[in-house]
Amino acid sequence: MAQDDKDSVRARGHCLCGAIEIEIRGPLRDVVVCHCGQCRRQHGAPPSYTAALWSNVTIHGEKNLKWYQSSPEARRGFCRLCGSSLFWEPIGQGRVSIAAGCLVKPTGLRTVRHIFVAEKADFDEITDGLEQLPHSMSVAAASPPPTTTVDA
Amino acid sequence: MSARKTSGGCLCGAVRYEIEGPLPPPSACHCGQCRRHHGALGIYTLAPAERYKIKGDRNLAWFESSPGIRRGFCRACGSKLFWERIGSGQLDVAMGSIDPPSGLKIGRHIHLDDAGDYYDPPSR
Numbered sequence: 001m002a003q004d005d006k007d008s009v010r011a012r013g014h015c016l017c018g019a020i021e022i023e024i025r026g027p028l029r030d031v032v033v034c035h036c037g038q039c040r041r042q043h044g045a046p047p048s049y050t051a052a053l054w055s056n057v058t059i060h061g062e063k064n065l066k067w068y069q070s071s072p073e074a075r076r077g078f079c080r081l082c083g084s085s086l087f088w089e090p091i092g093q094g095r096v097s098i099a100a101g102c103l104v105k106p107t108g109l110r111t112v113r114h115i116f117v118a119e120k121a122d123f124d125e126i127t128d129g130l131e132q133l134p135h136s137m138s139v140a141a142a143s144p145p146p147t148t149t150v151d152a
Numbered sequence: 153m154s155a156r157k158t159s160g161g162c163l164c165g166a167v168r169y170e171i172e173g174p175l176p177p178p179s180a181c182h183c184g185q186c187r188r189h190h191g192a193l194g195i196y197t198l199a200p201a202e203r204y205k206i207k208g209d210r211n212l213a214w215f216e217s218s219p220g221i222r223r224g225f226c227r228a229c230g231s232k233l234f235w236e237r238i239g240s241g242q243l244d245v246a247m248g249s250i251d252p253p254s255g256l257k258i259g260r261h262i263h264l265d266d267a268g269d270y271y272d273p274p275s276r
Binding site for chain 2: 014015016017031037038040041042043044045046047048049050066068070076078080081082083084085086099100101102103105106107108109110111121122123125127128
C-alpha cells in the first residue's frame, strides 16, 4: 500500500455496531434516493445511496458482512450483527452503491435525484424539488465517474 | 387512518406480521443511528406489542443500539422491521415493511438537528 493512501481516503463509514468499517478512495457519485419496493422493504424506508468503484472500497470486518441476493442481477450487503444496510451491488459490474447513512460527516455529498418514483409508497413524501425519474437511471448515469472528481 | 388490520414483512418473506387496530401517523427520524441502521430515515408507526402477531420470529434478530433500545431485523435478508424501547409495551414498525397501501402519511419529522449533510431536511 502506498504511503500516501491514508491521505487519499475520500470517505469513511461504518455500521451501527462498528463491526464493519469501510474506506473509499477516489470519487463518490452524488446521492440518489431509491423509492422502489425492494429497497423500501429492505431498508424500511427509501434509501439514499452514493456509489463507487469496488476497486476503491476497502472493507474491514468483512466476516460480518452478509449478502442477500434480492434479484438475479443484484445483492444487498448488511451487517449480520446489527443489521445495518451498507451496500447494494449490481453483480459483476465492478461498482457498488453505498448507503450514505453509514458515512461519517462531513460527507461532502449532495442528493441530486429520486428514482423509481413510479413505485413510491403512499406514506413516502418527496418535498425537495429535485429531479424525479419514474424508474431507473440510465446505465451511464448509474455508474460512478471513473476518474473525475465528484460532479453533479 | 390506517386499516383495522395491517400486514407486512421483510424482503425475503422469512418474517411476517399482522397488527390489529388502527396505527398513528408515522414519524420520520433523522438521527444518526436510524440513518446508519436503515441507510435511510427511520420512518416508524407504532402499536401496543400485544396487537402484533409475528410469524417466523426465529429469523428475527435484535440489536441493542443503545441502553434499553433494540432494533429488530431479518437475519436472512437484513430487512429493518422493528424499533423497541424495552419494557414499554409498545413496538414501532418500519413503514417500508408494511404491505402497501399503508393508508398513512408522515405526521412529523424528528431529530432534525442530527440530520445527514447529504440532503436538505424539511423545515418542520
